[in-house]
Amino acid sequence: MTVEPYARQALAAGRYREAIKHFRTLSASEPPSVWAEGLAAAYRGRALELSAKGMPREALAIWENREWRCPGARPEPEQIALLLELGEYEDALAAYGRLQSDAPPQTLNRARTHLAATYLSEPESLDGLDPDDPVRTHGEAARAALTVYCDGDGGAASTHLQAIPYRSPYRDLVIVLKALIHDQGDGHSAERRLGGIETTSPFAPLAEAARRAGWTEAELLPTFHELSEPQQRLVASLRGWPPQRLALVRTLFHPDAADPSADLATTLVQWRHEVGDTWFRQQRIRLVFHDALSRGIPPTPPEDADELECALLHAWHTEAWHGDDPAELLAAWQAVIEALRAAGEPSAGDGVALRIAAIQRHLADDLALLETPLAAEAETALTESVALDPEHRHGHELLIQRHRACGRLTQARRALDRALARWPEDRTLLQDGLEIALEGEALDDALEFARRILVRDPINRRARHVLHEALVARARAACTEGDPQAARAALDQAEAWAESPPARAQIDRLRTVVDASCKGGHDTVGSPRQAAGEGPALGHALALAVEAQLAGQPPETVLARSGLRPPKRLERDELLDLCRGMQELAQEAPEALDRALECYAPALRRAHRIRTLGLEDFATVCEALRAAGQDELRGRFAREALRHRLEDPLFLVHSLEARYRRGQNGQPSSRELDQLRRAFRRARRDDEKRTAHRAGVLIKQWMPDPATGD
Amino acid sequence: MDKTLNPMPRPELEHTDPYLCLGVERDADDSTIHAAYLAGVRACPPERDPHRFEALRQAYEAIRTERRRVAQELFDSRPPSTLDLLDRAAPARAPGRPDEATLRAVLKPGRQA
Numbered sequence: 036m037t038v039e040p041y042a043r044q045a046l047a048a049g050r051y052r053e054a055i056k057h058f059r060t061l062s063a064s065e066p067p068s069v070w071a072e073g074l075a076a077a078y079r080g081r082a083l084e085l086s087a088k089g090m091p092r093e094a095l096a097i098w099e100n101r102e103w104r105c106p107g108a109r110p111e112p113e114q115i116a117l118l119l120e121l122g123e124y125e126d127a128l129a130a131y132g133r134l135q136s137d138a139p140p141q142t143l144n145r146a147r148t149h150l151a152a153t154y155l156s157e158p159e160s161l162d163g164l165d166p167d168d169p170v171r172t173h174g175e176a177a178r179a180a181l182t183v184y185c186d187g188d189g190g191a192a193s194t195h196l197q198a199i200p201y202r203s204p205y206r207d208l209v210i211v212l213k214a215l216i217h218d219q220g221d222g223h224s225a226e227r228r229l230g231g232i233e234t235t236s237p238f239a240p241l242a243e244a245a246r247r248a249g250w251t252e253a254e255l256l257p258t259f260h261e262l263s264e265p266q267q268r269l270v271a272s273l274r275g276w277p278p279q280r281l282a283l284v285r286t287l288f289h290p291d292a293a294d295p296s297a298d299l300a301t302t303l304v305q306w307r308h309e310v311g312d313t314w315f316r317q318q319r320i321r322l323v324f325h326d327a328l329s330r331g332i333p334p335t336p337p338e339d340a341d342e343l344e345c346a347l348l349h350a351w352h353t354e355a356w357h358g359d360d361p362a363e364l365l366a367a368w369q370a371v372i373e374a375l376r377a378a379g380e381p382s383a384g385d386g387v388a389l390r391i392a393a394i395q396r397h398l399a400d401d402l403a404l405l406e407t408p409l410a411a412e413a414e415t416a417l418t419e420s421v422a423l424d425p426e427h428r429h430g431h432e433l434l435i436q437r438h439r440a441c442g443r444l445t446q447a448r449r450a451l452d453r454a455l456a457r458w459p460e461d462r463t464l465l466q467d468g469l470e471i472a473l474e475g476e477a478l479d480d481a482l483e484f485a486r487r488i489l490v491r492d493p494i495n496r497r498a499r500h501v502l503h504e505a506l507v508a509r510a511r512a513a514c515t516e517g518d519p520q521a522a523r524a525a526l527d528q529a530e531a532w533a534e535s536p537p538a539r540a541q542i543d544r545l546r547t548v549v550d551a552s553c554k555g556g557h558d559t560v561g562s563p564r565q566a567a568g569e570g571p572a573l574g575h576a577l578a579l580a581v582e583a584q585l586a587g588q589p590p591e592t593v594l595a596r597s598g599l600r601p602p603k604r605l606e607r608d609e610l611l612d613l614c615r616g617m618q619e620l621a622q623e624a625p626e627a628l629d630r631a632l633e634c635y636a637p638a639l640r641r642a643h644r645i646r647t648l649g650l651e652d653f654a655t656v657c658e659a660l661r662a663a664g665q666d667e668l669r670g671r672f673a674r675e676a677l678r679h680r681l682e683d684p685l686f687l688v689h690s691l692e693a694r695y696r697r698g699q700n701g702q703p704s705s706r707e708l709d710q711l712r713r714a715f716r717r718a719r720r721d722d723e724k725r726t727a728h729r730a731g732v733l734i735k736q737w738m739p740d741p742a743t744g745d
Numbered sequence: 746m747d748k749t750l751n752p753m754p755r756p757e758l759e760h761t762d763p764y765l766c767l768g769v770e771r772d773a774d775d776s777t778i779h780a781a782y783l784a785g786v787r788a789c790p791p792e793r794d795p796h797r798f799e800a801l802r803q804a805y806e807a808i809r810t811e812r813r814r815v816a817q818e819l820f821d822s823r824p825p826s827t828l829d830l831l832d833r834a835a836p837a838r839a840p841g842r843p844d845e846a847t848l849r850a851v852l853k854p855g856r857q858a
Contacts, residue, residue, distance in 0.1 A: 120854040149854070156852040185845040219840055241851050248840075251796070252828050253759045265850035272843035280835035287827050299830060309834040313771070317818075318762075318825040325824040351822040371819070393815045401820075427812055 037061065039069065046073055051081035059104075067106045075105040083113060091121055110134045112145035116237065119153045124160045127153075147204035152237035155181065155208070170204055177205040180212055189216040207238035214245050215273070222249035240266055248273035260290040279309065300326070320344050324351050343374040354402075361407040368394050383423055392424035400433055421450075428458055435467055444475045462492055469498060473505045481505060482528070496534075503532045510545055515587030519553040522586075544575075544582040551596040552588045572599065573609050574616030580631035581620050590631045601634045607647045613639075614659035621662035628663055639668050643675040650676060650683075657689045666693040684714035685726050692733060703737055711737075755837065756785055756800040762829040763804035763817065768836075778809055 042057030054077035061070040078101035085094035098114040110130035118127035127150070134146055150170045154161050155178060164171050180195035193216060196209050203209070210232055218225035225246060232242045244266040247255055255270070262270065271281040287302060300322045307315045319337060327334035334352055336345045346367075353360075353367035372391050375381075381388035395416035398404045404413035414437060421430045431454035438447035448471055454464050465488045472480035481502060488498040506529035513521035526546050533539045576599040580590035594600055602609065613635060620628045632639070642656075653676035660669035673690035677683060687710055694700050703711070715730035760766035764773070767781040782805040789797035807821070808814045825833075 116854060152852045153854060156849040156854075181848055182845055185842050185848060187842050237852065237854060241848070244851060251757055252755060252831075253757050256827070263851070265847055265853070268847045269843045269851050272841050272847060275838035275840045277835050277838060280831055280837060283831055283835055287831070299825065299827060303825075303830060306830065306834045310830070311833070314833055318829070321822055321824040324822050347819070389812065389815050390819060393812060393819055397816075397820060424812075429812075 037065075039065075042070070042073055042077075046077050046080070049080065051077045051084060055081060062104075071105050071107060075101055075108040078105065078108075079111060079113075082117075086113070086117060091117055095121060095123075109136075109138060110146075112142060112149060115146045116149040119149055122160075124153075125163065128161065128163045144202070144204060148207065149237050151177070151204035151208070173199050173203045173205050177208055181208075184212055184216065192216060207232045207236045207242070211238055211241050211245050214242075218249070219273075225249045241269075244269040245273070256284060256288050259284055259288050316340075316344065320348050324348055327352065328355055341374075342377060343371065346371040346374040358402075361402075361404050361409045364402055365398060365404060365409055365412060368398055381423055383425055388423040392420035392427065392430060395420035395423075396427075396430055396433060399437075405437060421453075426457070428454065428461065428464075431457075432463065432467070435464075435471075439467075439471060439474070444471055447471050448475070460491060462488060462495075465491070466495075466498065469501060473501060476509075478505065478509060478525075478528075485532070499532050499534055503529055503538055506532065507541065507545060510549070511586040514545070514549050514552055517552075519549050522549045540578075541582070544579050545586060547579060547597055548583045548586045548588055548593050551583070551593040552586070573602075573605075573612045574619075576601070577613055577616040577628075577631060577635070578620060580634055581624050581627045584627035584630045585624060591634050594634060602638055605638045605642045605645065607645050607652065610639075610642050610645065610648075611652060611655060614656050617659040617663040617665075621659075621664075625664065632663060632665060636668075639665075640671070643672045650680060653679075654685060657686065661689065661693075666696055669693040682710060682713065682717075684718040684721075684723060684730065687711065687714045688718075688726055688730050688733065692729065695737070708734075708738060756789060756797045756804065757828055758796055758800045758803075759826045759828045760800060760804065760832070761821075761823040761826050762833070763807040765829050765832040766800055766804035767808070775810060778805065782809070 038057045038060050042054050042061060045051075045054035045057060055074065058070045058074035058077055062074065078097055082094045082097040082101065085091075085097060095114075095117055098111070098117065101108050102110065110133055112134075115127050115130050115134070118124075118130060131146055131150060134143060138146075147168075147170050150161060150164070151174060154164070154170050154174045158174070158178070161170070166172075176195045176198040180192045180199075183195065184192035192212060196212055199205050199209055210228060214225045214228045218228060226249070229242045229246050232239055236242075240263065244262065247258075247262065247266075248270045259267065259270075267281065267285070270276075271278075271284075276284075283302075283306070300319070303310065303315060303318060303322065310318075320340065323334050323337060334348045336348050340348070350367040350371050353363050357363040372394055375387050375390050375394075379387055381391055399413045399417040399420075404410065405417075407413070417430070417434055417437060420427075421434050424430055431450060435447050435450045435454065438444070438450055448468075451464060451468050451471060455461070455468065458464055465484055469481055469484035469488060472478070472484055485498045485502045488495050492498075506525045510522040510525035510529065513519070513525060523546070526542055526549070530539070530542050533542055576594060576597075579597060579599060580594055583590045583593035591601075605613070617628065617632070620631075648656075653672055656672050657669050657676070660666075660672065670690055670693035673686045673693060676686040677690060680686065691703055691707055691711055695703050711730055711734060715727060715734060718724075718727035718730055756766045764771050767778060767785060769777055769781045773781070782801060785801040785805075786798065789801060791798040806813070807817050
């Protein structure tokens with residue numbers, strides 16, 4: 036049986052030594068047509084394998100065997116590349132000569148590319164090359180381009196490159212030089228251009244260096260040792276590295292070195308002269324601190340460390356390990372302040388003063404000592420920081436905030452005045468001023484601050500809103516105290532600041548309340564619509580009742596005197612209007628709404644019997660009553676709706692929630708719980724997410740999980 | 746007085762020293778730092794080089810005012826990176842051209858790492 040199948044199998048699997056053995060066995064008995072081509076391929080594979088292993092001489096012997104033993108085998112471009120690498124130039128030229136006789140153009144061009152690279156690096160070694168060979172004819176332009184590029188003349192280099200034809204052995208060089216000339220500083224563009232060069236090209240090392248020259252330092256440095264020494268020099272030149280930097284990179288990123296950052300302290304000492312003494316000392320204590328931090332031990336200051344360096348090291352260590360101990364923090368940073376003072380007594384605004392003030396703000400603000408038992412010390416430090424660094428607005432703001440937080444409005448105002456004397460146009464300070472004035476009920480001052488803010492910032496809604504709210508509150512208080520004149524004066528002022536229709540409507544309502552509160556007997560105040568503001572009557576009447584309650588007036592009296600006496604019976608539209616009002620007021624003033632709704636309670640108790648109500652109306656009403664916390668009424672509407680649509684999940688949940696939410700009616704029965712479960716499943720099935728969620732919450736509340744008790 | 750340390754800073758997120766990231770001396774004033782930042786933004790606009798721009802922005806935010814410089818000196822305890830050491834000890838100059846011998850050496854067959 037022949038070994039040919041084994042030979043071909045081994046060749047296909049890349050087992051070249053085995054393939055060579057089988058094909059040679061075959062050569063003893065079979066004609067060359069059977070084995071010559073396979074043997075040549077096996078020899079080629081083995082030669083490339085040995086080259087890749089760094090055994091060029093052994094690889095060359097295989098290439099020679101290939102030509103000798105395989106009839107018709109011609110030299111390969113890789114064989115010529117190996118001969119050039121080994122400096123066997125004459126043999127390389129001879130092999131190139133044999134290749135020229137019958138090689139396909141593509142193979143020939145690959146061989147020429149290798150010769151071209153050698154022609155550029157060592158032109159005299161290829162003197163034997165035919166003068167008309169493209170390697171030589173195109174080579175002159177390529178060498179000239181290289182020379183002028185290195186001289187810094189990119190334009191002339193481009194001109195020389197234009198003389199090189201597209202299908203030249205120097206094509207890859209043209210690509211690299213174009214990338215170097217045109218894409219410097221644009222890594223993406225260079226990557227795209229250089230991506231066309233194959234890794235087997237003799238110009239690939241040049242392309243690789245050009246590519247890496249555009250990388251960031253973070254990408255380049257850890258892999259820098261992968262480059263050959265000439266490539267490293269090339270990258271260094273392209274990046275503008277001085278020789279010292281190249282040397283330092285080679286030291287720090289040597290392949291045998293450990294993590295470069297681990298031994299940075301040693302390198303820093305070695306390069307102390309170059310980095311400068313100040314920088315050296317600043318970075319040295321940081322390295323000492325981090326070394327100690329990583330080992331979990333207190334840092335040991337360097338022998339020649341001064342008092343400030345020692346104190347800083349201790350303060351950083353304290354923040355890292357005792358950040359929750361305010362006394363330790365305060366003591367550590369006080370030591371830094373002492374060290375700074377030892378260097379020279381500070382005077383406001385100088386370097387020492389700025390540093391001390393920064394530490395004092397750090398204690399009060401970043402380390403939040405104001406929130407600890409050492410608040411008094413922190414506050415003293417903060418006050419001193421303002422004196423030491425009076426031009427730092429944030430320090431003033433911190434102090435103002437502190438006084439406000441402690442309710443010391445007079446001191447806050449004094450601190451604010453000091454800050455405003457320096458920054459009279461500052462809107463943050465003016466806003467602080469407005470709020471301090473409002474907190475102190477100094478409305479005239481607040482008005483002045485608001486005016487100043489709005490001159491500088493006409494669209495400052497917050498200033499308008501805050502002022503409007505304060506004036507409305509004042510009017511309500513005056514109304515409660517039975518002083519309609521003061522209330523009207525406050526409302527007149529508030530009107531000037533109310534810019535939105537709801538704000539103006541609120542003022543109208545409060546004015547109606549004030550008018551109604553000071554009228555005796557049963558005189559009405561204006562027309563119902565005017566009294567309640569424009570819009571549907573019942574919703575606005577409810578808002579008026581709420582406003583009356585907030586102003587300390589009986590809602591029934593105000594409604595009666597305003598001609599808005601609550602009706603005894605409600606029609607469908609009136610009910611829905613009332614519900615809209617409820618929804619709006621439930622968030623703003625829930626307690627006042629509760630009291631105001633008492634005026635409408637008789638009508639609401641009968642309203643579930645309104646014949647024209649549809650199921651959607653019932654849903655709207657239930658939702659409004661839920662928001663207003665009117666569970667008893669909600670239960671009535673929900674039960675009425677359930678009479679029309681049995682076990683509807685929405686109304687069932689409303690009904691059960693209204694009955695048992697406040698815990699006054701005990702716990703739901705097992706029958707009701709079963710109904711609730713069914714409602715939950717049905718709501719989920721019908722994708723009624725809100726109802727399903729509410730049912731789920733109730734189930735969880737009423738039927739705790741026996742395992743967890745949740 | 747020109748406080749620019751390195752006329753060709755290459756800001757990187759690995760810089761922990763904002764002065765080196767911006768390429769200015771430690772006694773640089775607000776205007777010098779601002780000018781260095783603007784020059785850096787022109788060289789590394791965010792749409793083209795977002796990482797370098799971010800490094801630049803962080804460095805600028807750290808030292809753009811005197812109070813921030815003081816805070817950086819007192820409270821920023823991060824150790825220097827290798828990049829900081831390199832930039833301080835031997836700052837890179839403007840990108841240059843290699844000499845011809847270096848280029849030829851790179852092209853010499855069989856000398857690659």
